[in-house]
Amino acid sequence: MNKVYKALIIGSGAAAYSVADWLFKEGIKDIAIITENRLSGTSRNTGSDKQTYYKLSMDGYTPDSPYKMALDMFSGGSCDGEKMYIEAVNSQKCFLRLCDYGVNFPTDSFGGFPGYKTDHDDTLRATSVGPLTSKVMTEKLENIVLEHNKTPLLDNRLVIEILKNENRAVGVKVLNLISNQIETIFAENIISATGAPACIYEDSVYPVSQHGMTGVLIDAGVRMCNFTQWQYGMASVDFRWNVSGSFMQVIPRFVSIDEKGEEREFLSDYFTDIHEAYSFVFLKGYQWPFSFERASLSSQIDLAVHAEMQKNRKVFLDYRKNPKDFNFEKLCDEAKKYIIDTDCLVDTPIKRLEKLNSKAIDVYMRQNINLYKDMLKIAVCAQHNNGGVYTDCNFETDIEGLYVIGEAAGSFGLSRPGGSALNDTQVGGLVVSKHIKNKATTFTDIAKDIADYSLNFITDETVDYSHFKKKMSEVASFKRDYEACISLLDEVNAVLEKYPKRHKSLREYYSDKDMLISMKALLEAIIAENPDTGSRGGAIFIKNGKIVEENTHYRDFLSVTGNGKIEYIKVSPVPFGQKPFEYYLNKTDESKF
Numbered sequence: 001m002n003k004v005y006k007a008l009i010i011g012s013g014a015a016a017y018s019v020a021d022w023l024f025k026e027g028i029k030d031i032a033i034i035t036e037n038r039l040s041g042t043s044r045n046t047g048s049d050k051q052t053y054y055k056l057s058m059d060g061y062t063p064d065s066p067y068k069m070a071l072d073m074f075s076g077g078s079c080d081g082e083k084m085y086i087e088a089v090n091s092q093k094c095f096l097r098l099c100d101y102g103v104n105f106p107t108d109s110f111g112g113f114p115g116y117k118t119d120h121d122d123t124l125r126a127t128s129v130g131p132l133t134s135k136v137m138t139e140k141l142e143n144i145v146l147e148h149n150k151t152p153l154l155d156n157r158l159v160i161e162i163l164k165n166e167n168r169a170v171g172v173k174v175l176n177l178i179s180n181q182i183e184t185i186f187a188e189n190i191i192s193a194t195g196a197p198a199c200i201y202e203d204s205v206y207p208v209s210q211h212g213m214t215g216v217l218i219d220a221g222v223r224m225c226n227f228t229q230w231q232y233g234m235a236s237v238d239f240r241w242n243v244s245g246s247f248m249q250v251i252p253r254f255v256s257i258d259e260k261g262e263e264r265e266f267l268s269d270y271f272t273d274i275h276e277a278y279s280f281v282f283l284k285g286y287q288w289p290f291s292f293e294r295a296s297l298s299s300q301i302d303l304a305v306h307a308e309m310q311k312n313r314k315v316f317l318d319y320r321k322n323p324k325d326f327n328f329e330k331l332c333d334e335a336k337k338y339i340i341d342t343d344c345l346v347d348t349p350i351k352r353l354e355k356l357n358s359k360a361i362d363v364y365m366r367q368n369i370n371l372y373k374d375m376l377k378i379a380v381c382a383q384h385n386n387g388g389v390y391t392d393c394n395f396e397t398d399i400e401g402l403y404v405i406g407e408a409a410g411s412f413g414l415s416r417p418g419g420s421a422l423n424d425t426q427v428g429g430l431v432v433s434k435h436i437k438n439k440a441t442t443f444t445d446i447a448k449d450i451a452d453y454s455l456n457f458i459t460d461e462t463v464d465y466s467h468f469k470k471k472m473s474e475v476a477s478f479k480r481d482y483e484a485c486i487s488l489l490d491e492v493n494a495v496l497e498k499y500p501k502r503h504k505s506l507r508e509y510y511s512d513k514d515m516l517i518s519m520k521a522l523l524e525a526i527i528a529e530n531p532d533t534g535s536r537g538g539a540i541f542i543k544n545g546k547i548v549e550e551n552t553h554y555r556d557f558l559s560v561t562g563n564g565k566i567e568y569i570k571v572s573p574v575p576f577g578q579k580p581f582e583y584y585l586n587k588t589d590e591s592k593f
């Protein structure tokens with residue numbers, strides 16, 4: 001008789017530990033966590049200038065409500081009103097749990113939580129514990145889950161297949177990365193908290209250790225929601241870090257170098273007024289992600305960087321000297337005022353950075369990159385997938401008993417307030433735990449033949465599919481070319497149709513299969529969706545050599561894709577109004593949010 005857990009959680013990031021702890025609090029203790037590597041993933045290995053957590057305002061002075069917060073998240077377009085309300089109304093509870101566990105969000109002397117404004121949001125809902133908010137969250141949650149709750153964690157296990165009985169998930173097939181053997185684990189409920197399919201792109205600011213498991217989920221039969229909606233922006237690539245905020249506000253030189261080492265400043269090739277370009281560089285400080293709506297404004301800088309790279313030139317930021325013909329007086333008023341107000345009107349970008357945010361220089365110094373001497377290699381990188389696996393409001397997929405939470409799930413639309421991804425990692429787990437607690441069990445064990453694929457596997461050091469990542473960055477990231485996406489899809493399909501059982505290792509065999517399936521799904525989604533919706537959100541779409549403008553009609557719909565088909569599902573509005581209090585007083589079923 002197989003051991004069957006009540007719930008199996010895949011992943012060891014902020015979302016995985018969140019759900020593990022919420023389940024424990026609900027009294028569901030027959031659970032286990034499984035992960036390819038306890039220390040990998042985005043939450044634990046990433047950060048930014050001031051990594052943001054977004055929740056209901058709790059500064060003590062700002063009037064706010066979950067309804068207002070949900071409307072703000074909903075206003076980005078193509079996201080579900082009910083889901084945004086769930087994200088908002090549960091945000092305080094999740095935030096306060098993190099505080100209880102020792103995540104030291106700043107407080108004022110009365111105990112309120114002061115906040116700041118963040119991308120796409122003008123309220124004071126954002127907070128932070130510094131550059132590594134998600135790492136601190138993950139470590140504090142992990143401590144509770146492993147040390148206090150004593151939830152077992154099975155490390156070094158790569159999930160390679162979701163086992164199903166008809167349309168019900170019943171377990172997972174796993175590659176044990178130590179023994180190289182295939183194992184099976186059964187559970188009534190499977191929760192994938194496996195993060196974004198970061199493996200898709202070469203130009204990426206995700207940590208190298210984050211691959212994702214989206215291909216495995218697609219193979220199991222889930223559909224994707226808003227999968228085309230990603231956030232891309234400029235980041236350094238040797239050490240992966242967003243060059244947002246002060247890195248842009250000090251207006252460095254933009255330099256490209258060709259294969260022969262010929263170096264030039266290139267912004268003047270793309271702008272008739274070079275000081276308009278420098279003003280846009282400044283604005284990139286707080287308009288960091290590429291946005292189609294700003295494609296003729298500050299996002300032109302991203303397009304210029306991409307165009308240089310398409311010419312086979314490497315692109316760098318140089319803080320040592322002012323850009324060509326730089327004249328402070330010719331900058332836009334906003335830039336001039338900011339530079340004067342922050343007392344940064346000094347000779348060079350590096351001196352301005354020293355005055356504005358010297359810690360930004362230290363971040364690179366710790367990685368042996370000396371901005372006083374070295375130029376910083378950059379690209380326009382994938383940073384976040386707003387879309388992902390399609391789930392209902394309980395975060396359950398089309399497959400019964402299979403839940404997806406955190407960045408792997410498609411919770412957001414065209415844009416989202418900065419910091420809402422971290423709130424989402426916490427709320428998803430809360431909702432799933434309540435749903436699992438309150439639903440009737442429908443589990444039946446399976447007696448399925450579990451073939452050991454390792455028997456037929458051939459080790460071959462020459463197998464390499466990494467060139468597909470480069471192509472994805474070139475034609476299917478923030479600048480998408482319809483015809484090039486079709487040819488790339490043909491190439492990916494050709495490999496997948498005969499996916500040979502040979503690779504450098506079994507791990508790479510399964511990881512690359514997952515990557516290729518994810519690429520196929522994204523290319524199919526772009527090809528199916530973008531001709532209807534046009535350019536939108538974080539991407540510009542080109543067909544027959546021409547930019548296709550956005551068709552805003554589609555902002556009221558989720559784009560749900562699978563098997564090359566697309567379905568537009570009307571978004572639900574943000575719910576408003578409640579029944580008389582006594583209705584809730586007498587109600588026992590908590591799962592209906």
Ligand SMILES: Cc1cc2nc3c(=O)[nH]c(=O)nc-3n(C[C@H](O)[C@H](O)[C@H](O)COP(=O)(O)OP(=O)(O)OC[C@H]3O[C@@H](n4cnc5c(N)ncnc54)[C@H](O)[C@@H]3O)c2cc1C
Binds near residue numbers: 040043210211383420
């Ligand atoms: C540079 C950068 C800056 C960011 N800044 C912010 C910010 O300021 N505010 C904000 O809200 N968000 C931000 N984000 C986004 C946010 O950090 C992520 O959305 C979030 O951390 C994702 O958490 P997660 O738990 O869903 O996934 P992850 O933390 O990525 O965890 C995924 C886990 O799944 C495991 N796993 C994956 N595949 C398998 C498999 N096949 N088998 C077993 N285990 C597997 C991995 O090992 C890992 O443990 C930023 C992201 C980046 C890259």
